[in-house]
Amino acid sequence: MEAAGASAATSMTRPLATAWLADVETLTARLMAAIFTDNPEWTDYRPVPRADLQDGCRRYLARVLELLGGARDMDESDDVAEQIGRQRADQGVPLEAMLRTFRLGGRIVWEALLERAAAAQVEPRAVGAAATAMWTVVDGLSSALSTSYRRAQSEQLRRDDQHRHALMEEVLAGHATDGGFGQRIADQLQLTIGGSYLVAVAEVDAGGSAALHNPQTALAALGVRSLWHARVDSLVGLVPLEGHDPRFVLDRLRGVVRGRAAVATTSRGLADVGVAHRLAAVALGTMPTGVTELVRIEDRYEQSLLLMSPALRSRLVHDWLGPVLALPTKDAALLLETLTRWLEADRSAGVAAERLYCHRNTVLNRLHRITTLVGRDLTGRQAFVELSLALSALDLPADTPSP
Numbered sequence: 001m002e003a004a005g006a007s008a009a010t011s012m013t014r015p016l017a018t019a020w021l022a023d024v025e026t027l028t029a030r031l032m033a034a035i036f037t038d039n040p041e042w043t044d045y046r047p048v049p050r051a052d053l054q055d056g057c058r059r060y061l062a063r064v065l066e067l068l069g070g071a072r073d074m075d076e077s078d079d080v081a082e083q084i085g086r087q088r089a090d091q092g093v094p095l096e097a098m099l100r101t102f103r104l105g106g107r108i109v110w111e112a113l114l115e116r117a118a119a120a121q122v123e124p125r126a127v128g129a130a131a132t133a134m135w136t137v138v139d140g141l142s143s144a145l146s147t148s149y150r151r152a153q154s155e156q157l158r159r160d161d162q163h164r165h166a167l168m169e170e171v172l173a174g175h176a177t178d179g180g181f182g183q184r185i186a187d188q189l190q191l192t193i194g195g196s197y198l199v200a201v202a203e204v205d206a207g208g209s210a211a212l213h214n215p216q217t218a219l220a221a222l223g224v225r226s227l228w229h230a231r232v233d234s235l236v237g238l239v240p241l242e243g244h245d246p247r248f249v250l251d252r253l254r255g256v257v258r259g260r261a262a263v264a265t266t267s268r269g270l271a272d273v274g275v276a277h278r279l280a281a282v283a284l285g286t287m288p289t290g291v292t293e294l295v296r297i298e299d300r301y302e303q304s305l306l307l308m309s310p311a312l313r314s315r316l317v318h319d320w321l322g323p324v325l326a327l328p329t330k331d332a333a334l335l336l337e338t339l340t341r342w343l344e345a346d347r348s349a350g351v352a353a354e355r356l357y358c359h360r361n362t363v364l365n366r367l368h369r370i371t372t373l374v375g376r377d378l379t380g381r382q383a384f385v386e387l388s389l390a391l392s393a394l395d396l397p398a399d400t401p402s403p
Contacts, residue, residue: 085151199264212257321394323373
């Protein structure tokens with residue numbers, strides 16, 4: 001009986017809906033008025049031209065009447081609702097405002113059906129029995145609107161992200177030096193063309209995990225703004241220092257280190273960020289694989305110079321340490337450690353002996369053996385510099401390519 005009653009009510013509603021379809025402009029005017037008078041504080045259609053909004057309301061109301069009148073069947077997708085959803089998402093209208101408008105439209109259609117039913121002396125209870133069908137139509141169109149709106153928002157975010165990444169690539173490539181173009185990049189990324197910047201480069205492992213874990217969130221918690229750009233093998237961060245002490249930023253980043261990462265700073269503005277990025281990448285390349293550390297380019301000057309000149313690196317190691325490295329592993333390690341401690345002690349055999357827990361003469365004997373092996377005097381400024389560089393070259397990852 002209930003099914004038969006619902007069917008009879010629907011058959012009564014269809015001509016009423018069809019009749020209103022011819023007068024949809026009247027309902028459109030009612031909806032436009034309701035939008036701006038019923039809880040106007042919820043209304044945010046400022047980005048939408050009034051004619052555009054009116055056209056959207058007309059198309060929506062017509063679709064509701066078509067579905068109620070049986071002119072078309074309800075489907076999960078609806079071209080009218082989906083088109084309105086895409087349009088409003090692109091215009092920046094909140095989804096809540098759109099859903100409220102759809103509910104208002106449903107109420108206006110329902111009141112219009114009751115109005116015409118009374119004029120036609122249709123039993124109100126017969127029309128009322130069709131309420132379920134009426135609000136099912138509104139719910140279905142609202143669902144199609146929401147799906148389309150969120151899909152459009154996702155596409156918009158993806159486009160924005162791609163655009164931001166493209167701008168970041170321009171900055172890292174050093175193109176922000178090009179006058180007006182640099183200023184446009186700065187404006188779009190909400191950066192200053194001048195000022196100080198910190199550039200971070202973190203390795204990304206085979207599983208896609210970056211050596212810095214959620215650095216943007218970590219810095220934001222301290223009120224430090226940053227931009228991060230994911231590449232295939234690295235994560236690049238750009239931090240406008242804006243008065244922040246670089247050491248403050250570094251301390252926070254060190255708290256989220258999960259692998260190898262390096263930074264470089266510049267006080268020459270956005271135009272010099274490309275140079276800072278290259279230096280940070282070089283510093284990263286000097287770090288041994290498998291370590292978990294964040295270094296500054298200032299901490300890796302020697303290694304960076306050697307990394308950028310593989311031929312010089314090879315020559316220094318061969319000329320100064322080749323004969324030592326040719327010894328059995330244990331002997332070579334002992335002499336290299338002695339040489340390192342001696343240089344770190346400003347070439348004081350006594351201080352080196354204390355650090356090595358041996359006698360001063362033992363250090364001198366080992367140094368004499370090194371001198372004999374390499375055929376070179378270990379004293380003097382040039383020897384100090386070249387020996388230091390040769391030892392630093394040994395700390396570089398094996399077979400490290402030049403950047």
